[in-house]
Amino acid sequence: MKGIVFTTFNDMVEQEIGIETWDAILDSVNPESKGVYTAVEDFPDEELFAMISDLSEKTGTPIVELVTAFGQYLFHTFAIKHGVFVDDKSNFLDFLKSIDEVIHKEVEKLYPNPNLPSLHWEQHDENSLELYYSSPRKLCHLADGLIKGAAQKYKTKYTMEHSPCMHDGSDHCCFSIKQYD
């Protein structure tokens, strides 16, 4: 997984909870990388998963909730670091549609073999969008959080159904998004 996910997770824990908790997580998880993360390297998925479940234990927050919250946080980090992709799109749904075609393409330019999730969309009317997500990592809840973050950024209200879900045995997840004013 890309290092930026790890450094953002680090930032989130430090900012939202405190540097001591981050330290404590590293002590209990004891990752192979020793917690020395940079945005430009790759790190094993397991380290992130272990840290999230440790954080869940320490805070008593369910993992799904944590992951979704992290997704939201992650979006804001992206929006700050790579604002151009957000600025390029004028609305929420257009932005969602550009993820696979524009953002993932740019990521691929920078990092060979970035193991990106597959993300396709179908649009039946101008206010709704179906996003199909699939990845061996099954991080659909992270995606959920990212979508939330995006909606905040575009100041858009929306409802979303998440069905089917890979966690229920499907080979993909479907997010049915409806935006309203």
Next chain:
Amino acid sequence: MMVAIIAVLVSSNMTEESAYKRAYERQKVAREKAEQLLETRSRELYESNTVLSKYNKELITQKAIAESAVKAKSEFLATMSHELRTPMNGVVGMVDLLSVTELDVDQQKMLEVVNASAQSLLAIINDILDFSKIDAGMLNIEIVDMGLREVLDEAVQIIEANALLKGVKLLSYVDPGIVYYQQGDPTRVRQILINLGGNAIKFSEPGKEVLIRADKVVSDAGYSRIRFSVIDHGIGISKAAQSGLFDEFTQADTSTTRQFGGTGLGLAISKKMTQLMGGEIGVISETGKGSTFWFELPLADSNKGLEKDKADDLSGLHVLVASSSESYREVCQSYLRHENAEVEVTMGIDECLQFFKNAEDTFGSESIIVIPDLDDYAKVTSLRKNFIDAGLMPYPRFVVGNNRQHKDQDHILEGIEEVTMMDTSPMRRSALINAVAIAAGRASPEIHHDDDDLMERVQAPTAEEALNQGKLILLAEDNLTNQLVIHKQLNALGYQCEIANNGKEGFDMWKAKPYCMLLSDCHMPIWDGFQLTDAIRKDEKSTGKRAPIVAITANALHGEAERCLAAGMDDYMAKPVAMKVLKQTLVKWMGKGSTLGQTEVDSSLEVAVQVEAPSQANGDDDEDSTCPIDERMLKDMFGDDEDTFKEILQSFIGPSEAIIADLMAAHGVLSATEIKAHAHKLKSSSRSIGSNRMADICAALEAAGGQSNWGLIDEELPKLEPEYQKVKSYIDSL
């Protein structure tokens, strides 16, 4: 007090902690900046890679285009080489044959012009092909054992005719110190020598000499640097003109192009070939005094030594070389000294008597006078008389250069025992040494025979006779004209052949009869020459025999010869095949032709006169002539033998009927392409038997087929069958 200290410590601890925090924040920002920088660089790298790979793709595409252009160019060259040489084969071959028929003086002169034109056209074609080959990087230099004596001899042999014609004396000299074969490309060295030698003759006045020599200039550890020089005493070249002389399309003076002819490619080709062989080329010249064109090549010595004739040793002999020419004196002296003779020189025949009177004691016995370039043989008889008067006979003996320009004087010296004639057109080492050895009684005159008179007409055996003698040749060749030319050439040389029209047919015939050798075209339908050779070679594995197979190829490109040899053929001849080459090749692989009736006048020549076609008197110039065959044209091409004449015409019938049937079938299925192809075939065979009206119809059909012009096809095609019937009934009536 204590409390104060603790407070300070706590406050300093606090300061330290916040300092660490700030430091941590700074580090983090630094890391993020570094990360961003890295990402920016990565993106730039990606973009420049994208650009590069786009250029790379373009380059690959351009390279492929360039490569296919080169390939197309080489294929074009191969085709051109073939296409240009095939018709030249017909021209040169027929001129060769025609020249030995009975011709009146005017006809002979006309034929000489035709021959000279054909030869110069061929030379130009060769020049252009060579130049294009070099240009396309397709000229390969081979490295084989190369005997310099042979190379010079062959070069001289080729330009000798021109020298004779022009009255220029031609000498060749190979440094006798060169005792080994060299490793190099004899074909290319010879070609350059022919080129330079040809020029030298062209720019020399009658009576002048041209000397072609090869000298070893440096010899070091298995390598020799050989300098080849062609020296003339012609018009010379000004310093200004010398500079651009080796550039393509350049001659010393543009007006020379008109005066002396040539493409202006010869020296450029020579220069490029020399460079390909790692050598240098140059000229030393002065206007009015002549030129020395030279090239030097670094050549590895082969471990093969030159054959040394025992009779070559001339030790103990006293030889006086008498010539007013420095070249002749030098060449003779060098060759003779190398064979251990005691050699002295005088400036001419007139000084000989005085020389002997002065040197009587040392030069009296066993002495030989070599007079290589004598114009007036009567001087020998008077010198001999003077020697007799002076009491110096029976010695010395005379070796006199027998220049073919003075054949009319031969009778003067005939029967004089002390005189040995030596062939000096051109002057060769072997002829000199041999003549001196004969004069000294050390060699027998019988050992040298003149094999040059290749054009002696001999009677060819019938196929049956040839078969019984084990001398029947199989000729595999699909082109009718070439079949006839080679067949006639073989007959003229006393050989007989049977003809297969393609490789497959050739193999079937080969299996059916014990042919002694195969002459095969390379490109034929069904099976080509290579497949035929392969089949024969495979078949021979069971019998253990190996018959000679010689390729006749119109494709003069270098690779073709190698391909022939690689395919299991033994030798190859390039079209057009000159009679001389054909004879040499045949003698090499199967010995001399039939000697039957060698003394008879060739009966076919007489027949030729009788084959005045019956309708000739009706005036075949008349356009309305009912005769479907242009007999005069036919006779010009093949008409010196009635049987051949009939045979050729009859051989036209079967294939033509088949082609006409094909044409009709093609018309039935509306295939213009096939109509074009069949019409083309029939056109050329019709033309070659003199059926011009059929050929014209076919030409029209071919053109119409090419344009899918069905209106014209429908107009022309119905004319074909009736015209063919006229031709057929004419042939049947013969």
